Amino acid sequence: MLFKCKFNFITILWVLILLFSTTNSYSLSEQYKGKIYNPGVLNPLDSVIKLKVGDKAPDFTLPSVSGEKISLRQYSSKKNVVISFVPAAWTPVCSDQWPGYNIAKNFFDKHDTILIGITVDNIPTLYAWTSEMGNLWFPVLSDFWPHGAVAEKYGVLRSDGVSERALFVIDKKGIIRYIDVHDINQRPKLEVLVKELEKFTN
């Protein structure tokens, strides 16, 4: 009987924790008209980081939604680079993050930085999804095939095949200056990234 009681209390606690932890911490835009799939609350992190600040950023070449192929090395000694990995198209937090960066272009310009968005989705999906965001000023790349290979290289591929919500800030020499592998359920604050960009010019 004692065991049963304990078990029940644990069950209650567990259910309560589950209930309270499933509150939303995002807002959805009307833009997507209810087309956003809600995956629920996910394990905040699900990969093992392979890179650290000071490492050389691994090069890659990926197709972009606009048709051209983009390599990291093409920005070498020309631009600082921010890579924004987001988990998946048509999901709540991701559908917000890039439209936000879309009106923050002046911060990137000011610090001579280009932004690259990457997901593991294929081009048609990314095309449909990013079309809803309006005209993005930065390239969006598809890490679809070989599946998640670039995310894997950067140590941000999760066990279910999507990437983490991660930011890598890379200087003109190709050296990683900042890494934020964020809680997948939450959007990184813009000012934190802007502070990192300011380090390039200050």
Add this chain to the structure above:
Amino acid sequence: MKKFILLIIFSFFIFCSQSLLAVECPSEGGVFPETTLAVPQKADEKDYLGIKGEGSFKLSDINARVLILEVFSMYCPYCQKEAPIVNELYQIIDNRQDIKDKIKIIGIGAGNTPFEVEVFRKQYNIPFPLFSDESFSIHKAVGDVRTPYFFVFKIKPDGSNKIIYSKGGTIQDPNQFLDLIIKKSGL
């Protein structure tokens, strides 16, 4: 017996936690939940709202008969498209001496930090006060609405309020929207 009591406690907690979670969006005819905001730093925004001093204020303290409250997000593409339309609405109201002091507009940035709200304000030259709701607490209190969402409510002399418009998406034509608000509020 013990099991039975536990079951009751259990159901009670489930009931409570669910009712806490699933807040419904207040609709037309309803009441906008009491909300406290930080007093703006800028003097012109304080003047516009008729708020004095520092610290926090309640929506019912705003010097207006009718308040238009937009729940937006700097990150929301629809809100970005809507911004010039709401600015136009502000200008139309500002140009009309008969209603200028009676209808005020504010924006609540759902999940936006003060920095992010400022980026939005600067990008679209927004002339009315915007507030950060970084913790989503206001957003949650109004039922996790999709953005942009517009609430319009009458503020009565006793501080209570009554919602006369509660709808997501664009306000469409700002002139027609204003006519509708004036009609519904009986200004």
